[in-house]
Amino acid sequence: MNMHYGYVSPFSAGLRCKCPRCGEGKLFDGFLKITETCNVCSLRLAHEDAGDGPAVFVILIYGFLMAILAVFIEFNYEPPFWVHALIFVPLILGGSALLLRPFKGVLVALQFKHRVAGFENEPDGPSGR
Numbered sequence: 001m002n003m004h005y006g007y008v009s010p011f012s013a014g015l016r017c018k019c020p021r022c023g024e025g026k027l028f029d030g031f032l033k034i035t036e037t038c039n040v041c042s043l044r045l046a047h048e049d050a051g052d053g054p055a056v057f058v059i060l061i062y063g064f065l066m067a068i069l070a071v072f073i074e075f076n077y078e079p080p081f082w083v084h085a086l087i088f089v090p091l092i093l094g095g096s097a098l099l100l101r102p103f104k105g106v107l108v109a110l111q112f113k114h115r116v117a118g119f120e121n122e123p124d125g126p127s128g129r
Contacts (some may be wrong), residue, residue, distance in 0.1 A: 010106060025043070034048050048119070069088075
């Protein structure tokens with residue numbers, strides 16, 4: 001079965017946590033575990049290797065935003081330390097956990113688009129891109 005799938009934006013597929021080839025099947029089997037194969041187009045996903053990339057992006061981008069927010073709150077309101085802890089510990093932990101999944105999805109979709117990290121021999125890629 002060698003069907004052609006239309007172009008699927010890696011950012012759209014990744015952020016929606018969908019298959020990078022068809023844009024419809026689920027990408028994850030659990031919270032951060034990539035599924036073995038797409039349940040719609042049967043793309044083999046088990047060999048992907050996102051590594052630490054998603055965590056690094058989350059730490060750098062989200063961490064920077066949280067640091068700016070903490071400085072803003074400190075300079076404008078001067079709350080005691082326990083208020084910072086009460087606000088930022090759940091915000092940082094929860095926000096980081098929620099961002100890891102879409103960041104990993106985007107990285108896997110970009111790997112598929114550029115045919116790296118085990119996707120080199122997969123047929124029916126993004127139509128000519």
